[in-house]
Amino acid sequence: MGTWGVDSFDNDDAGDFVAALEADKSEPPVVNAERVIAALDAVFAQSAQGLDAGVAAIGVAAADIVATSLGQSRATEKADPYELENALKFNDDAVGKAVAVLSRVRADGSELAALWDETDDAEDWRTALSALEARLRKAAETHGLDPTFVPEDEGGMSEEQTIRDTVDQVYDDMMVEMERVADTGAGDPQVEMLRHLVRKMHLVHKDITNMRYFVVDSLDTLTARIDRIEKAGQ
Structure with missing residues (x-):
């Protein structure tokens, strides 16, 4: 996985994911909303003790898109670039899943976390994830959504x-x-x-x-x- 920065989209896997979203911008927003949700779900489909780095990177990118789509973009980002706000609010567990994805990605057993921990930028990467989580929680507060989600393998309901x-x-x-x-x-x-x-x-x-x-x-x-x-x- 080519990586050139600590932010959500600073890697090849996230770039490919965004390219797929761009390719389908002419489709109804629900198409890309489902792709975003699927990227989050893919993280939970893997064992928490063996989370693939590529799946994790795409999950982080999807989580960032959830935040951005719900009005919590970074200063350098366009708000809701894929017009997913309504579709993601309809999937009312999207924010909760995004927050849970970040927890999985930085936990023990995450290949991506292990790779970052071998670099001098590990702390910056974790800080970026914390900032993204704060944006997600703000989005949840703004739209009256629940920021909690418990995956099945952690005792949550299917x-x-x-x-x-x-x-x-x-x-x-x-x-x-x-x-x-x-x-x-x-x-x-x-x-x-x-x-x-x-x-x-x-x-x-x-x-x-x-x-x-x-x-x-x-x-x-x-x-x-x-x-x-x-x-x-x-």
Whole structure:
């Protein structure tokens, strides 16, 4: 990885990443927003104890783009050069992921950190990361976003589990509201019949949803086992 400075874009990997963003500027902003999020996720896809330097460098560049897109650019940078502000605010965990990426990049086990620690500029590099983190936290504060994100391998929930919990909460809230409305007509035979039907529908929904989750989890487990068997046979 060619490197000529301590800032986020002062290396070949970050340069290639930015070039890809530039190439897709004519596409809807969501295309590049997804590329930025994917670059952050790529850091968490690797072991914290063996984070590749190139993946880390691209992750830092993506984190910087998140900050810049949300109004926290450096004095020498154009604000939101890829027009990603709205798309990244929609991905409301983007700032949290960016902050978590910086923690991974400078932690023990990061190849990039190890490489910098062998140079005279290690302290400057870490200072640059701290400054970027401060910009990200300021962006989170400005836009009312959460700057915290816990990766799965550190005890955080998977995206799938987060969606499941959200759906369950929505249905639970809906049932509370339905019961409240039904209480206003308590004693009316038709209201009580409808209340009974809604409760049964809710139970059926939970049974179907739980069965779907069971099937999906079973298929994921089976796929993982097949992959391990295939790799062992190679």
